[in-house]
Amino acid sequence: MTIILLLAISFAASFIGTLAGSGGLIGMPSIVLVRTPAEGYAKCGLAIRDADLTADARSIACPTLVLVGEEDGATTPEAARALRDAIGAKAQLSIIPGCAHIPPGEKLDEFTDLVEAFFDKVLGRGEGYEPRLAVRRSVLGAAHV
Numbered sequence: 001m002t003i004i005l006l007l008a009i010s011f012a013a014s015f016i017g018t019l020a021g022s023g024g025l026i027g028m029p030s031i032v033l034v035r036t037p038a039e040g041y042a043k044c045g046l047a048i049r050d051a052d053l054t055a056d057a058r059s060i061a062c063p064t065l066v067l068v069g070e071e072d073g074a075t076t077p078e079a080a081r082a083l084r085d086a087i088g089a090k091a092q093l094s095i096i097p098g099c100a101h102i103p104p105g106e107k108l109d110e111f112t113d114l115v116e117a118f119f120d121k122v123l124g125r126g127e128g129y130e131p132r133l134a135v136r137r138s139v140l141g142a143a144h145v
Helices: 002-010 013-022 028-035 038-050 054-058 077-087 108-123 129-140
Strands: 064-069 091-096
Touching: 054 077, 064 077, 064 108, 077 091, 091 108
Parallel strands: 064 091
Antiparallel strands: none
């Protein structure tokens, strides 16, 4: 019962159906949950729920990607919006449709694309990046770039 409840909180229903159809419920997510004491998991959840990190979020000075699954019931899109707003203009919010609490487990390609696009933007890997990279390779050598 606990595993089913935690899977329902952590993953979108469509993803759980995929796991069930492939026999994947015996895979990594359920193994991790089986090994986690229910009381400890619940207390961690309460501690996270009750923590007010608004002041800490406001002190973040670097570009930040706030990424959340559209169906996340634990860290809701509303909570992600509040975090983005607390961080301010340097934060970017991305919401993955059809995904719950564990985007890399459910929507790896979408998750990876969003993270790569964020780093491309932050690191200036837009238009003109490849020519600059070619110059770095010619100066430093391919092994160092």
